[in-house]
Amino acid sequence: MTEGRNPSFAYSTHQVRVVFGAGSLTQLAAELDREGLRHVLLLTTPGRARELDAVVAQLNPHLAGTYAGARPHVPAEAIQAARDVLERVEPDACLTLGGGSAIGLGKALAQKTGLPLVAIPTTYSGSEMTSIWGVTDGEVKRTGRDPAVAPRLVLYDPELTLSLPAESTAASGMNAIAHAVEAAYAPDADPVSSLLAWDAIRRLADSLTILVNSPYDRAARAEALTGAHLAGRALDMTSMGLQHKLAHVLAGSFGLPHAQAHAALLPCVVAFNATAAPEAMDRIAAALGTDDAVSGIAELAKVLKIKSLRELGFNAAMIPRAAALATQAAYANPRLVTEPVVRTLLESALAA
Numbered sequence: 001m002t003e004g005r006n007p008s009f010a011y012s013t014h015q016v017r018v019v020f021g022a023g024s025l026t027q028l029a030a031e032l033d034r035e036g037l038r039h040v041l042l043l044t045t046p047g048r049a050r051e052l053d054a055v056v057a058q059l060n061p062h063l064a065g066t067y068a069g070a071r072p073h074v075p076a077e078a079i080q081a082a083r084d085v086l087e088r089v090e091p092d093a094c095l096t097l098g099g100g101s102a103i104g105l106g107k108a109l110a111q112k113t114g115l116p117l118v119a120i121p122t123t124y125s126g127s128e129m130t131s132i133w134g135v136t137d138g139e140v141k142r143t144g145r146d147p148a149v150a151p152r153l154v155l156y157d158p159e160l161t162l163s164l165p166a167e168s169t170a171a172s173g174m175n176a177i178a179h180a181v182e183a184a185y186a187p188d189a190d191p192v193s194s195l196l197a198w199d200a201i202r203r204l205a206d207s208l209t210i211l212v213n214s215p216y217d218r219a220a221r222a223e224a225l226t227g228a229h230l231a232g233r234a235l236d237m238t239s240m241g242l243q244h245k246l247a248h249v250l251a252g253s254f255g256l257p258h259a260q261a262h263a264a265l266l267p268c269v270v271a272f273n274a275t276a277a278p279e280a281m282d283r284i285a286a287a288l289g290t291d292d293a294v295s296g297i298a299e300l301a302k303v304l305k306i307k308s309l310r311e312l313g314f315n316a317a318m319i320p321r322a323a324a325l326a327t328q329a330a331y332a333n334p335r336l337v338t339e340p341v342v343r344t345l346l347e348s349a350l351a352a
């Protein structure tokens, strides 16, 4: 409890084996053997041919089949299409290659079939470390927590992130920082989640600042992926607040890209919450190497050339519905969240 100085805490973690390192993809078959997994269905998003080839080359004879139609927010049609392939090839596990969209599809299949999940993350979404799932049916996205969907094996190879474009690198990295920021001031923060959050922010801020100009810097890629891993762990252990609710609404109901929505919102949400979470803000500032979290996050967004909400296609006419959706249900946040407050926050974000 960062703010309350309450010495009692409780948390659960799910069982997962994590293998991290440049070139660790070559250990994939041995790691699957170690887990007793023989035939996996490979799931990914469209356009990942080069990384897919690299993974397939390591998988034989473990490859049962491939489905490359994962899409953002895990639509029901993608789940059904992947399930059709799954029923044909009868794997004993699913293996995701890619970011939160591929991992989300794997989680949906794990939930429906009970098959274990293996993840090879190639963005900084952190979803691979969480038991949080999300699926979309029509216009409605449902999310929840279920330890059964959390990957059992996660293999991080930073070499697979070299191809992530600069703009996605910055936005996805800010998405990971958003997990850590909200973990830092979460009401159920504990000494472990707090350490994870502070260190994630430090590693991500340092490495993203390098990657924005040098996307092929291998040391910075490894550092950013380490930060994303820590941020994902912190996200899994804590309750998220306004930042995650708003990003969820803007991406789910207004079609903004998920990581970019997080990145555009973060400076405004940190500014909004700052006075209500002074201790967490001091830690966040220290992790950023500055003495003020609000200006530190704003400056980082500028350095990373983060697109504004307006540039992402959000406009003033969308504010009333967004504010209504973001305040439909109660959730933890350092400052009281009301519909007028969210409208004001979004107006200032559009003016920025």
Ligand code: NAD
Binding pocket: 045, 046, 047, 048, 071, 072, 073, 074, 098, 099, 100, 101, 102, 104, 122, 123, 124, 125, 126, 127, 128, 130, 131, 132, 133, 134, 160, 161, 162, 163, 164, 165, 168, 172, 175, 258, 259
């Ligand atoms: P994404 O998975 O949709 O990936 C974005 C784009 O980048 C895709 O086109 C993908 O093919 C491409 N890409 C991925 N890796 C690449 C690489 N190495 N090189 C080049 N291109 C690459 O985006 P995301 O931001 O990783 O994930 C967003 C989704 O994840 C959202 O649906 C969000 O709700 C979910 N999410 C879930 C959790 C959780 O804990 N459940 C956490 C964070 C995000």
